[in-house]
Amino acid sequence: MLRRQPSEPEASHDILKVWDGPPENEMPLKEVSGSLVPEGIHSTLNIVTIQFETDFYITKSGFAIDFSSSLATACRDPGIPMNGSRNGEGREPDDSVTFSCDPGYELQGESRITCIQVENRYYWQPSPPSCIAPCGGNVTGSSGFILSPNYPHPYPHSKDCDWLIAVHSDYVISLAFISFSIEPNYDFLYIYDGPDSSAHLIGSFQDSKLPEKIESTSNFMYLAFRSDGTVSYTGFHLEYKAKLREACFDPGNVMNGTRIGADYKLGSMVTFHCEAGYLLQGYSTLTCVMGNSKRPEWDRAKPTCQGKRQHFCYVTVGVIHFGRTF
Numbered sequence: 001m002l003r004r005q006p007s008e009p010e011a012s013h014d015i016l017k018v019w020d021g022p023p024e025n026e027m028p029l030k031e032v033s034g035s036l037v038p039e040g041i042h043s044t045l046n047i048v049t050i051q052f053e054t055d056f057y058i059t060k061s062g063f064a065i066d067f068s069s070s071l072a073t074a075c076r077d078p079g080i081p082m083n084g085s086r087n088g089e090g091r092e093p094d095d096s097v098t099f100s101c102d103p104g105y106e107l108q109g110e111s112r113i114t115c116i117q118v119e120n121r122y123y124w125q126p127s128p129p130s131c132i133a134p135c136g137g138n139v140t141g142s143s144g145f146i147l148s149p150n151y152p153h154p155y156p157h158s159k160d161c162d163w164l165i166a167v168h169s170d171y172v173i174s175l176a177f178i179s180f181s182i183e184p185n186y187d188f189l190y191i192y193d194g195p196d197s198s199a200h201l202i203g204s205f206q207d208s209k210l211p212e213k214i215e216s217t218s219n220f221m222y223l224a225f226r227s228d229g230t231v232s233y234t235g236f237h238l239e240y241k242a243k244l245r246e247a248c249f250d251p252g253n254v255m256n257g258t259r260i261g262a263d264y265k266l267g268s269m270v271t272f273h274c275e276a277g278y279l280l281q282g283y284s285t286l287t288c289v290m291g292n293s294k295r296p297e298w299d300r301a302k303p304t305c306q307g308k309r310q311h312f313c314y315v316t317v318g319v320i321h322f323g324r325t326f
């Protein structure tokens with residue numbers, strides 16, 4: 001397959017670095033580059049170090065920074081993480097606040113942080129967490145969301161993210177696309193009807209057209225997202241729900257036989273036939289009915305195909321035995 005090279009070489013940056021105290025304390029506050037004006041920065045010490053690093057290429061207008069000092073008497077507003085929420089308003093020493101993330105997002109850091117005072121210095125320990133859309137994972141629970149990494153921001157390049165959705169065995173999985181936008185022809189979302197990528201491929205999805213809702217035939221669904229080394233779109237936001245199974249499980253095949261019928265819904269029938277030279281043992285036709293457990297199940301056990309020759313040998317042995325006795 002042809003792969004494109006990135007259209008520009010990795011840009012060399014000019015960076016502004018800000019530390020709380022001298023750099024040797026290793027308490028970085030912020031690293032800034034580009035042209036977005038960052039939010040205000042607050043130190044916890046009475047010293048701030050600002051370092052400006054430039055490379056050999058391209059110069060722009062630079063920066064202007066305004067600063068002021070104030071006497072700290074409490075911790076600063078710990079903020080609310082993007083795609084998450086905060087519980088608690090306290091900012092006094094020993095006050096704690098907790099954080100949680102919106103469905104589909106994972107907390108990075110500690111959910112509980114505490115305001116610490118050391119002499120005139122007030123700070124949160126540990127630092128406030130963030131909420132990120134993870135790259136893959138095992139998803140359980142009767143409903144939930146699957147988000148492309150970094151959603152709603154563009155997903156990273158060269159990512160392999162795999163999700164396994166597993167619900168209770170009486171249920172199947174219904175997956176709805178809330179939003180979907182990935183680079184056509186180069187980035188893909190593969191969805192499999194089973195617990196891994198060796199299961200039946202339901203589809204490989206790409207581009208920005210919202211796919212129809214899809215359903216698994218078992219209680220597992222496997223999603224594999226692959227992005228190439230360049231160009232990212234916003235990705236996807238999917239919602240899954242466990243749905244009571246309305247069909248029987250795939251009854252499989254029989255050794256030395258064939259099956260007719262591929263519909264496993266309630267009321268459907270499948271019929272087994274044995275190859276020439278084999279005899280069917282049991283009932284040839286199974287019907288999907290509502291079982292005693294209120295779940296669809298086949299009304300009979302699957303038949304088997306027995307070799308005639310084997311049967312014949314058994315009779316022959318019987319004759320010899322018969323001959324010896326009398």
Ligand SMILES: [Ca+2]
Pocket residue numbers: 183186187227228229230231232
């Ligand atoms: Ca791409």
